[in-house]
Amino acid sequence: MNASVSGQHGEGKSFTSMVADKGERGEPASRALVEELALANHILFREGVVDGFGHVSARHDKRPDRFLLARNKAPALVTPDDIIEFDFDGNPVNANGRTVYLERFIHGELYRARPDVMSVVHSHSPAVVPFSVVKKSPLRPICHMSGFLGEEVPNFEIRDHAGDESDLLITNSRLGAALAHTLGGCNCALMRGHGSTVVGPTLKEAVYRAVYTEVNARLQSEAMRLGEPTFLTAGEARVSAANISSQINRAWDFWRMRAEGKL
Numbered sequence: 573m574n575a576s577v578s579g580q581h582g583e584g585k586s587f588t589s590m591v592a593d594k595g596e597r598g599e600p601a602s603r604a605l606v607e608e609l610a611l612a613n614h615i616l617f618r619e620g621v622v623d624g625f626g627h628v629s630a631r632h633d634k635r636p637d638r639f640l641l642a643r644n645k646a647p648a649l650v651t652p653d654d655i656i657e658f659d660f661d662g663n664p665v666n667a668n669g670r671t672v673y674l675e676r677f678i679h680g681e682l683y684r685a686r687p688d689v690m691s692v693v694h695s696h697s698p699a700v701v702p703f704s705v706v707k708k709s710p711l712r713p714i715c716h717m718s719g720f721l722g723e724e725v726p727n728f729e730i731r732d733h734a735g736d737e738s739d740l741l742i743t744n745s746r747l748g749a750a751l752a753h754t755l756g757g758c759n760c761a762l763m764r765g766h767g768s769t770v771v772g773p774t775l776k777e778a779v780y781r782a783v784y785t786e787v788n789a790r791l792q793s794e795a796m797r798l799g800e801p802t803f804l805t806a807g808e809a810r811v812s813a814a815n816i817s818s819q820i821n822r823a824w825d826f827w828r829m830r831a832e833g834k835l
Contacts, residue, residue, distance in 0.1 A: 589644050589671040594663040599634045605775075606652045609640055612779050613647035614831040615824075616693065619783045622647045626695040626767070628782075629679040630775045632657065639683050639692075644671040660684045661745060674743050678769055681748030682755065689771040691778035696767035699789035703727075704762040711762060711788070713804040714795060718788035719812030720759045720781050723805075727762040728754040740766045760785055776824045777817060783827075 609630045616622045624646045632638035638657050642650040656672065657665040660680040664672055679692045703711040704727055711725040730740055733750045740763070742748050751769065755761040759781055760770045770785055772778030795801040804812065829835050 589674055590669065591662075591664055591667065591672055593665055593667055595659050595665050597657075597665055598638075601630075601632050601634055601640055601655075601657065603652070605630055605633050606640065606655045608775055609655055610642070610650050610652045611828060611831065612691075612775055613642060613650040615779055615827040616695070616782060617646075617648040618831040619786075619827060621693070621695045621697045621782045621786055623696075626693075626697075627673050627675070627679075628693045628775075628779065629691065631683055631690045636687070638665070639679055641673065641676055641679055643667065644673050662748075675741055677745050677748035678742045678751060679748075681745055681752045682769070682771060685749070685752035686755075686757075686771065688773060691772045691775040693770045693772075693778050693782040694767065695770075695782060695786075697782070697786040697789070699786050699793060700762065700768045701765070702793070703789055704764045704766065704768070709796065711760075711785075711792065712801075713809050713812075714788055714792045714801055716804070716808070716812040717816060718784045719804055719809040719816065721785065721788060722758055722809055725760050725762055725768075726754050726756065726758055727764055729764050730766070731764075740764075774820070776820050779827075780820050780823055783823075 612628045616628060626647060627641060629639050629641040632640060638659055640655050640657055642654045643656055645654055656667050658676060658680060660683055662676045662680045675694060678694050682689055682692050703709060713719050713721040728751050730738055733747055742751055760768055762768050768785060770778055770782045772781050792801060
């Protein structure tokens with residue numbers, strides 16, 4: 573998905589990932605946020621959520637109408653110098669000719685729809701994808717570490733918005749807005765035959781949720797082989813999520829050291 577050849581296919585869809593900068597440059601995001609975002613890419617790779625594909629963003633800490641996302645690059649290779657600023661329409665502000673992700677519209681539309689969201693993770697984590705294609709087995713929280721999933725995770729069906737000949741990618745604002753509508757007030761949405769998108773009130777918590785969405789999917793698959801699982805109730809999910817939220821730094825520090833090769 574690093575194509576830089578121009579071309580159009582379908583409504584508003586461009587396969588060009590080199591996009592001209594648009595909009596004025598304001599106060600840059602803090603260096604601390606930029607560095608933390610680069611680190612988040614490495615953690616998600618190390619924990620098996622992303623591979624050569626997938627991406628994580630953060631809302632700009634000086635301009636809430638902008639977000640930060642790496643240039644079109646494998647997450648494990650992202651450095652602070654690869655971070656680009658975007659507006660909610662997916663226009664880069666300072667790409668300076670660098671290619672950008674085709675699915676940046678996921679991030680822009682979720683930030684537009686959800687002022688409470690400070691970070692977005694989109695991935696194709698392998699244990700999650702099967703739940704996106706088997707309707708009779710919705711993804712549900714099976715342990716206290718994944719209470720943020722709520723009672724049941726919604727599933728975005730792109731055929732309802734792009735017909736039955738799409739590539740399943742969110743490559744324009746219209747599809748991004750449709751995904752945001754499916755997500756609603758939830759923390760995670762599956763994407764049929766594609767993966768999932770997770771949001772959080774902080775970058776660290778979004779990373780945590782992405783990791784434990786994948787963990788929950790593995791645990792649920794194993795439990796279903798044994799029999800009928802007992803899932804968390806709505807109350808258990810709510811209370812567990814609130815309590816675990818205060819412990820995010822404990823996981824982040826461990827993942828950071830592991831991503832840096834110190835463990």
